[in-house]
Amino acid sequence: MTRLLDALALGWLGVRNRPARAVMSALGVALGIGTLVLVTGIPASGQASLDRQLTALGTDVLQAQGGDVSQQPVELPTAAAAMVRRIGPVERASAIANLNVRVLRTDLSDPNDTAGVSALAATPDLLTAVHGSLSSGVFLTAASERLPAVVLGHTAAQWLGITSVDAAQAPRIRVGTGWFTVVGILAPMPLTPELEQAVLVGWDAARSELGFGGHPTVVYLRAVESQLEAVRDVLPATLDPAAPGLVSVSRPSEALAAKRATQGTFSALFLGLAAVALVVGGIGVANTMIVSVLERRREIGLRRALGATRGDVRLQFLTEAVLLSGLGGLAGLGGGLVGSLGYAMVRGWPPEVPLPAVGAGLLGALIVGAVAGLYPAVRAARLAPTQALAAV
Numbered sequence: 078m079t080r081l082l083d084a085l086a087l088g089w090l091g092v093r094n095r096p097a098r099a100v101m102s103a104l105g106v107a108l109g110i111g112t113l114v115l116v117t118g119i120p121a122s123g124q125a126s127l128d129r130q131l132t133a134l135g136t137d138v139l140q141a142q143g144g145d146v147s148q149q150p151v152e153l154p155t156a157a158a159a160m161v162r163r164i165g166p167v168e169r170a171s172a173i174a175n176l177n178v179r180v181l182r183t184d185l186s187d188p189n190d191t192a193g194v195s196a197l198a199a200t201p202d203l204l205t206a207v208h209g210s211l212s213s214g215v216f217l218t219a220a221s222e223r224l225p226a227v228v229l230g231h232t233a234a235q236w237l238g239i240t241s242v243d244a245a246q247a248p249r250i251r252v253g254t255g256w257f258t259v260v261g262i263l264a265p266m267p268l269t270p271e272l273e274q275a276v277l278v279g280w281d282a283a284r285s286e287l288g289f290g291g292h293p294t295v296v297y298l299r300a301v302e303s304q305l306e307a308v309r310d311v312l313p314a315t316l317d318p319a320a321p322g323l324v325s326v327s328r329p330s331e332a333l334a335a336k337r338a339t340q341g342t343f344s345a346l347f348l349g350l351a352a353v354a355l356v357v358g359g360i361g362v363a364n365t366m367i368v369s370v371l372e373r374r375r376e377i378g379l380r381r382a383l384g385a386t387r388g389d390v391r392l393q394f395l396t397e398a399v400l401l402s403g404l405g406g407l408a409g410l411g412g413g414l415v416g417s418l419g420y421a422m423v424r425g426w427p428p429e430v431p432l433p434a435v436g437a438g439l440l441g442a443l444i445v446g447a448v449a450g451l452y453p454a455v456r457a458a459r460l461a462p463t464q465a466l467a468a469v
Contacts, residue, residue, distance in 0.1 A: 106405025106445065107412065109356075110438045114413025118430040122421035125429045137168075137302045138207055138268065140327040141312050142295040151323055152292035153316055158200075160315055161296055166304035171206035172293030173272075174198040176283055178253035180276050182237050186251075194233045196252050197275045198283035198293075206297045207269050214242030214261030221260060222279025225286055227252065228261040230273040252276060253287045269297075360449070391455060398450020399443055406442025410435065 141161075143151030153172070154160065161170040176196040201217045203209070215221075216228055227250065229239060239248050239259060248259045257278065266273055283289035296316065300308045309328075313321035414430060421428045 103401050103405030103408065106402045106442055107409035109445075110406045110409030110442050111413040111416070112409075113438050113441070114410060114430065114435065115417050118413065118417025119420050121429045121431050122417065122424075122426040126424075126426040129427065137299050137305060139298050139300065139305065139309055139312065140269075140295060141298070141316060141324055143317070143323055143325075152290075152294060153296065153324075155291045155293070157293050157296050157316055161298050161312070164298075164300070164308055164311060164315060166301040166308050167298050168301065169202065169206040169299040170296060171200055171203040171298075172296045173203065173275075173277075174283070174289065174291075174293045174295075176253070176278065176287055176289055178287055179251075180233075180237075181251040184251055193274055194236055195271070195275050196287075197272075197277055198280050198289050199228075199277040200280050203277070203297065206299055207266065207272065208299075209266055209269075209272070210264045212262050212264040213240075214244075214247075214259070216261050217277065217279050223281040223285075224279065225255060225257045225282055226260045226279060227257045228263060228277040229259055230263050230275045230277070231265045232270075232273040233276055234262045236274075250276070252278060255286050257282075257286075271295075387459070395447065395450045399446040402442045402446025402449070403439075406439050409442070410438050413438070 141153075143153050158170045158172040161167055174197065176198055178196045180194045180196050199217060199222075201219055201222060204211075204216050211228075212231065214228070217226065229237065234240065237250060239250075239262065242248070242259055242261055249256050250259060251257075257276075263272065278287065280289075280291075284291060298308070298312075309326050312326050313324035316324045414435075417430055418428045
């Protein structure tokens with residue numbers, strides 16, 4: 078322990094006595110480690126922003142529905158959504174039901190004008206289950222789902238000629254044989270086009286106003302992305318244990334495949350750029366230490382003449398190289414963090430710096446210093462006292 082402390086003191090003395098050279102040598106490592114943090118932090122923030130946008134599309138959403146060999150819809154259990162929520166990786170689940178009633182703008186409208194609009198019973202938790210949002214108005218609530226109120230899908234609203242909702246003068250449409258007030262319009266939802274073309278009626282209102290029996294026809298769920306395929310495998314048996322073959326489940330969206338592909342691409346990029354940055358820094362430290370050995374032969378000779386062993390000399394120069402790299406690594410780490418976080422804030426991305434990159438940066442700086450200082454340390458230790466003093 079005493080020997081190591083002495084080596085640290087001597088190494089620090091060597092760094093402190095040559096400040097200009099130490100700064101220039103540490104600068105190379107700082108640039109390398111700073112580059113490492115930047116090339117991991119900035120793409121990580123960009124990837125986090127991209128992941129957020131892709132997730133908002135519904136990359137973690139699955140859709141399950143019943144259907145027989147003739148492709149006719151099959152009703153699911155009334156507690157289908159609750160059954161799905163009991164699956165471990167599932168985070169949200171909600172159900173809808175096709176009401177099979179006609180939707181008209183007015184009772185004088187041509188039925189052919191809204192032939193593509195479907196009426197669906199829905200619950201207030203549907204919006205969160207499918208990553209949906211509103212372009213106007215409000216969504217169904219626990220109170221309004223009992224009332225004759227509806228929310229229009231984006232495409233359905235265009236077909237019905239309703240572009241916005243004003244609470245003071247809310248438009249009404251005819252659903253089945255009754256009149257319903259439009260309280261909201263959904264924003265575009267490209268991964269769930271069936272909801273874009275739908276008129277959503279509250280679950281309880283559909284029971285009381287339209288004779289709905291309470292059996293859903295489709296279940297939407299959100300699950301942990303890494304477990305999406307596993308959830309898809311157990312979903313049919315969960316919804317219909319007696320006949321799981323009658324339950325079809327959608328495949329994970331293509332957006333999820335794109336998301337995973339970008340993650341793999343970024344990972345490969347990180348490794349390549351980080352390796353180049355560390356090699357550049359190591360070359361700078363090695364060059365400085367070799368020159369230092371040549372210039373400090375008198376010091377080496379005096380230490381050997383006073384009883385220092387070859388191991389002591391090796392440890393001194395190796396410690397000095399590690400200290401140089403460590404100081405450069407800390408400076409580069411600080412600069413890289415400031416740069417990557419600042420860039421992310423300017424671009425409006427979520428600030429994100431991978432902690433493994435920070436740890437790898439510090440560890441990499443120390444390893445680079447040790448490797449770069451190994452040859453100069455061995456060369457210094459091989460100098461005999463008489464040769465070192467005679468060369469001065």
